[in-house]
Amino acid sequence: LTKEVSVTEKLQSICDLLEEKVSHYDWVGFYFADAEKRLLHLGPYTGEATDHTVIPFGKGICGQVAESNQTFLVDDVNAQSNYIACSMTVKSEIVVPLFVEGKNIGQIDIDSHTLRAFTQEDQQFLETLNEKIASLYV
Numbered sequence: 001l002t003k004e005v006s007v008t009e010k011l012q013s014i015c016d017l018l019e020e021k022v023s024h025y026d027w028v029g030f031y032f033a034d035a036e037k038r039l040l041h042l043g044p045y046t047g048e049a050t051d052h053t054v055i056p057f058g059k060g061i062c063g064q065v066a067e068s069n070q071t072f073l074v075d076d077v078n079a080q081s082n083y084i085a086c087s088m089t090v091k092s093e094i095v096v097p098l099f100v101e102g103k104n105i106g107q108i109d110i111d112s113h114t115l116r117a118f119t120q121e122d123q124q125f126l127e128t129l130n131e132k133i134a135s136l137y138v
């Protein structure tokens with residue numbers, strides 16, 4: 001018996017699993033880029049609902065990663081001037097771009113309620129995860 005599982009369902013499972021299994025991951029979600037309109041749109045996520053379902057390129061940590069094409073690891077979100085607060089309980093964040101055939105199509109965004117929660121190990125893990133996710137698109 002086989003069941004067709006859509007990319008969206010797979011990404012939702014990844015969010016659910018990461019939020020459940022990694023203690024310092026408190027909100028896990030994907031944003032996807034509309035390059036023409038220079039907007040990010042929220043995709044599958046796990047955690048508190050957010051008002052920020054659309055983020056312009058350049059705004060917040062997510063919007064900066066849409067332009068820089070580089071992982072942004074934030075030890076203390078309150079020390080960032082270009083930051084969009086989703087919840088007062090968030091203390092640190094990591095945003096890792098998702099490349100498909102060299103193009104930055106979006107990102108995984110993870111929030112933590114712990115200061116300085118993310119390390120190089122998280123960065124390496126999430127960059128490798130995104131490489132695997134990219135293979136769902138080709």
Ligand code: SME
Nearest residue numbers: 060061062063083084086
């Ligand atoms: N904090 C992000 C906004 C997205 S929420 O964390 C879900 C930012 O500054 O871009």
